[in-house]
Amino acid sequence: MFVKKKSVWLFLLPGLLLLMVFYVVPLVGGVRYSLTDGSYKNVFVGMANYRSLWKNAMFLTGLRNTMELSLICAPLLWVLSFLLASALMAVKPYGGFARSAVLLPYLAPSSAMLLAWLVLFDFGGPVNRLCVALGFSRVMWLESGALRLPIVLMFLWKNLGFCTIIFLSALQTIPHPLYEYATLEGAGFLRQAVTITLPLVTPSAFLVFVLAWINAFKIFKEVYFIAGAYPDESVYTLQNYMNNMFEKLNYQDVTAAAYSFAVIVMAIFAVLFFAQRRAVRDLS
């Protein structure tokens, strides 16, 4: 650790400059927009923008869909990646192919996958063939409410690998002798899972959950790819609302929506953070 070195500011300079110019200063300065009426006199209106925003049907639809989609995606991603990481751990030293295949989508551009998705989920496409073969009736995957399934699947396809490798690296740090010792002491599989794996994995599990949720809040790419710039109401996300308001140069609503959402996100993460601290304390 270098102490009292002035040169630290040299290393910090470019990052700090960008951070200040593009994030911190305008984030604080932007509060002004959300509290004024946007006319040329820029009258201070207090919380009026927020009040009207929270009555705006499109904003509420976008917020609800973003929340719902992220609440579908994040837990699914979390559970699937944990199962996958455990399975990959169990079959070691095999499973190299599966590990590579799982991580590949994270690097592959999902924009280029759009074509495959449109073919797979077409009304006459392979997914519906499968549905019919399994005895269900066909579904119009690319219309209205059913749109959510291809969108969620595309999101999972893309993000599964990254969460899996974080879990994998956490599982690998657990020293193997710990299990051998526990087996000698007579602890069964379940006992080992609860007393060794769980406490040691909790911090990573929390991290993966947070990262999964952050990514799920951003869900928009998939919506744009599959449903276009003006999607059906069932997949209209907060980002769509922001884009619309931004095109209309309505900075009052854009800033008010951004700050409202920031508060919601921060509150969620604060709750998660304290829950994790308690969980770690209780388990150890």
Added chain:
Amino acid sequence: MHKAHKRHIAPRLLLAAFAALLLLPVVMTALYSFFSPEEIRAFMETRGSYNASAFMEIKLAPDMFSLSQYYNILIEDMTILRYFVNSAMYAAAILLLQALVVPMTAYALSRFRFRGRDAIFFVILLLMLLPFQVTMVPNVLTLRALGLIDTVWAIILPMAIAPFYIFLLRQYMIGLPAEMFEAAQIDGAGTGRCFLYVALPVCRPVLGAAAALSFADCWNLVEQPLTYLTTRKELYPLSVVFNQLTQKSTGVEFAGAALYMLPALLIYLFFQSDILEGVQLTELK
């Protein structure tokens, strides 16, 4: 020996099947890029029919193996190629700036003790947690003040500082043994030399991982171009254009998609071990 080979047969088969399923869209795109444009056009036109008694064909092999899709986009009609070049330009510029900014910031935040360090790190964590819908607002305000909306800089500059990769690098650097740096200092190295000749070489895997993951972000840009380049559609990267390309099939879209996948796949193959080794995140601290 024989027994060890037979263990885990069921989970291994299951994993392999799952892996094959994940690769399906990639393989499909690559396969269809070798169909002739006429065949693809005819095939794509059978989409969107709601005739409940007919299915789309499942094509497993082209009528005739053909490179004419590639010939078409690379030589005859350069529209797709132009967008591809845009994408490459954004990725190169963003990665270059990140290479300058991100490691230095992570180094300062991990190997120095100074006033305000925790505050700066807290701000970076906060920005990492905030979704794009929120961070785009401060970006837009600055970009507008600087007159950069509808220019390529609107996309490049805000992305030069990448909170997640600063976090990733810092977590790695903080775990490096202090003796390494002390030894270098005894040999007369200052903070700059320690950065260049100790920290950077040791961080190779995580630098590779960050570069590869960041490339993946840049190669899949959607939100930024859509919001910052509303009137300059000719500056769009290819990732945004795909869904306009599919509105009406030109027969060459699969070759475009396959071509777009290629750099990402090469980068993946090259950096795969770095990613597995470098992403050693355990907690948010």
